[in-house]
Amino acid sequence: METPVHTPNDTTTPAITRVVVMGVSGSGKSTIGALVADAMDIPFLDGDSLHPMANISKMAAGTPLNDEDRWPWLEIVGNELANTTAAGIVIACSALKRKYRDAIRSKAPDTIFLHLDGSLEVLSSRLEGRSGHFMPPALLASQLAALEPLGGDERAVIIDISAGINDLLAEAVAGIRRVSGQ
Numbered sequence: 001m002e003t004p005v006h007t008p009n010d011t012t013t014p015a016i017t018r019v020v021v022m023g024v025s026g027s028g029k030s031t032i033g034a035l036v037a038d039a040m041d042i043p044f045l046d047g048d049s050l051h052p053m054a055n056i057s058k059m060a061a062g063t064p065l066n067d068e069d070r071w072p073w074l075e076i077v078g079n080e081l082a083n084t085t086a087a088g089i090v091i092a093c094s095a096l097k098r099k100y101r102d103a104i105r106s107k108a109p110d111t112i113f114l115h116l117d118g119s120l121e122v123l124s125s126r127l128e129g130r131s132g133h134f135m136p137p138a139l140l141a142s143q144l145a146a147l148e149p150l151g152g153d154e155r156a157v158i159i160d161i162s163a164g165i166n167d168l169l170a171e172a173v174a175g176i177r178r179v180s181g182q
């Protein structure tokens with residue numbers, strides 16, 4: 001007699017938490033993104049590591065990226081989100097424009113965008129205090145000019161970066177869990 005094959009009663013698959021930590025240069029994407037991923041026990045990927053050298057060199061030379069520079073990079077970001085085999089993933093990616101986020105969502109529709117939002121003063125101070133990074137603080141103006149705030153129809157968490165890191169992290173994780181229904 002064959003052993004009956006038991007199929008689990010619960011046919012729901014565990015939710016996968018896909019997060020893009022977005023914002024202009026200096027907003028804390030790499031720093032907070034890594035802390036959020038650690039707190040949620042999911043992998044972190046810094047979008048800066050996904051840029052082709054041509055983009056890195058262009059920014060390091062003080063020239064802002066344009067749409068053409070960014071599309072291949074955003075494609076990689078979207079694929080990394082869509083193809084994660086973990087319980088989720090956090091990717092640091094500026095995702096400045098609405099059309100960039102639409103492109104990411106076309107690959108991973110459930111992506112939550114965590115926007116690290118800050119004033120020019122705070123952002124400038126953070127960039128001036130940063131060392132060993134290719135991105136010149138002088139490009140902050142072009143970043144702010146390109147930034148399009150999250151729309152009301154986007155899965156979003158918006159955090160003010162002037163808070164202390166611990167408060168900021170707690171607010172970010174709570175916001176992600178709220179939006180994802182966890």
Ligand SMILES: Nc1ncnc2c1ncn2[C@@H]1O[C@H](COP(=O)(O)OP(=O)(O)O)[C@@H](O)[C@H]1O
Nearest residue numbers: 024025026027028029030031126129130164165
């Ligand atoms: N909440 C914070 N409070 C104080 N300093 C911060 C905070 N978040 C980031 N920083 C610092 O600000 C600088 C920019 O952070 P970074 O993570 O590199 O930003 P991004 O990846 O968005 O460019 C770094 O020197 C980092 O240590």
Ligand SMILES: O=C(O)[C@H](O)[C@@H](O)[C@H](O)[C@H](O)COP(=O)(O)O
Nearest residue numbers: 024025026030048065094095135
């Ligand atoms: O133009 C962009 O879309 C952004 O500049 C993005 O590419 C990233 O922000 C840079 O790589 C700088 O790195 P940080 O954001 O870590 O300063």
